[in-house]
Amino acid sequence: MKRVIVGLSGGVDSSVAAYLLKEQGYEVIGLFMKNWHDDSVTISKECPWLEDSNDAMLVADKLGIPFQVVDLSEEYKERIVDYMFNEYEQGRTPNPDVLCNREIKFDVFMKIALDLGADYVATGHYCRKDILEKDGELIYRLLSGLDDNKDQSYFLCQLSQEQLAKSLFPIGELKKDEVRKIAADQELITADKKDSQGLCFIGKVRLPEFLQQKLSPKEGIIVQIPDADHFYVKSIPVFKNKEDELSYLSTKHKYNLEDGKVVGKHQGAHYFTKGQRKGLAVGGTVEPLFVIDTDVEKNIIYTGEGKNHRGLYRNVLFVKNDDIHWVREDLKITEGESLKVLARIRYRQKLQKAELFRAEKGLYVVFENPQSAITEGQFVAWYLEDELVGSGVIN
Structure with a gap:
């Protein structure tokens, strides 16, 4: 027994x-x-x-x-x-x-x-x-x-x-x-x-x-970023290779204070996460504000109006070599190889079509459709049909 x-x-x-x-x-x-x-x-x-x-x-x-x-x-x-x-x-x-x-x-x-x-x-x-x-x-x-x-x-x-x-x-x-x-x-x-x-x-x-109770409150400002073309529509440079292109596409937007308008205050950027709507306590907008990025060093929260704000979306993420984990070691891909998978970046998210590309410094996950609130520190998990074969920490 x-x-x-x-x-x-x-x-x-x-x-x-x-x-x-x-x-x-x-x-x-x-x-x-x-x-x-x-x-x-x-x-x-x-x-x-x-x-x-x-x-x-x-x-x-x-x-x-x-x-x-x-x-x-x-x-x-x-x-x-x-x-x-x-x-x-x-x-x-x-x-x-x-x-x-x-x-x-x-x-x-x-x-x-x-x-x-x-x-x-x-x-x-x-x-x-x-x-x-x-x-x-x-x-x-x-x-x-x-x-x-x-x-x-x-x-x-x-x-x-x-x-x-x-x-x-x-x-x-x-x-x-x-x-x-x-x-x-x-x-x-x-x-x-x-x-x-x-x-x-x-x-x-x-x-x-x-x-x-462990991270001290620290008053900072909430900045609203407009959903404007000059932030999100850029001329794509010519890339030497696939890895350069994926590195460019996986890099998140960088915001500055002067890019938007101050709409409120908060008690610590480290309490907030990308995609968050609750807790901002800012009114006066047609649609709710969502966190599109946080800057813990300058203690600024950047927000965008509505769940379709372009600041929330991108379709490529990166996992560093040290953070790649294969449940199925026999299926892992090596540098230069790719693998079509289904992937999710959070629990309860429906599986999304994606492709893995293994590069020198890590692994890129390229989604067929842009994903909302890809968040550093969270896990991306990839599947073949209904089998979970690997995962990694989003960088």
Whole structure:
């Protein structure tokens, strides 16, 4: 009987994952990851991790499986929270969920599970895994979840073959309503529990308030940039080669204070991210203002009116060599090669047609259609049909 340790989060998805594995004959153990207890940062007046760990314990009790809480708060602070603050300070927008999976759930947590004699670690992610044999070797494939509306493969875009080999995703073939029905039929306390909207395994934390407690407010100005041809319609230079052309096309617009008009004030450019609409508190425009760029050094936020403002769009992005990750190492392309893929730059975005070009200093992702709010620090993930084959940090 194979032993599986399930990351029980106190939510319905991981609860049903544990139930299904037990039904399949695995020896199942539930572990709850406690990732936060820094009293210097107030997350909310409630104590969500306590409530969640209690729900996880009740689910384990109902299923008749052993249960334990593991404290990973030190590793979480070092690898996720400190990294997040550092990125925001530099005007980049990290994705804590992708990092949490790579650094905590499928690294620190997985090592603890394997030390406890587990054959596998299981989570309640909506994605699938299968295995193929190629040149006498087993290769693990990371596939989209069957529920298009809930597919979470993007969050696992940084996993390696070694991590996938030891992972199970029991609910990947199911839709959310089917998962809730199973939980209700088994009378699990999490059956009707709302999905967590907070940071990975921390709970009900609202990011702006969280950032404000660690990054000091600093008053600056909001500048509105017109959607004018002289900014966005330029004569294209003659390029020596494909790489020069892609480098030019992937470079974002540079704005200066004199390019627009001052329309308001803010409390810190590092609290804002490209494409953001909420929190600007500027009225008097026909359409809402969107952040089109931030300058954390000069503490200026540049905005454009309406979601179709040209400052939001471009169709080429760049990933540095150090930030390229292939889930399928056997499919990676080398300098001068290209590969047609489907790609997304954020969770829940529909997959977009794109082509990868491998250059000397990194990898260009060229989208067929311009993409809104390509954001430095976020992850781009690329797929072949429904298989996620690689990803990278947008530079």
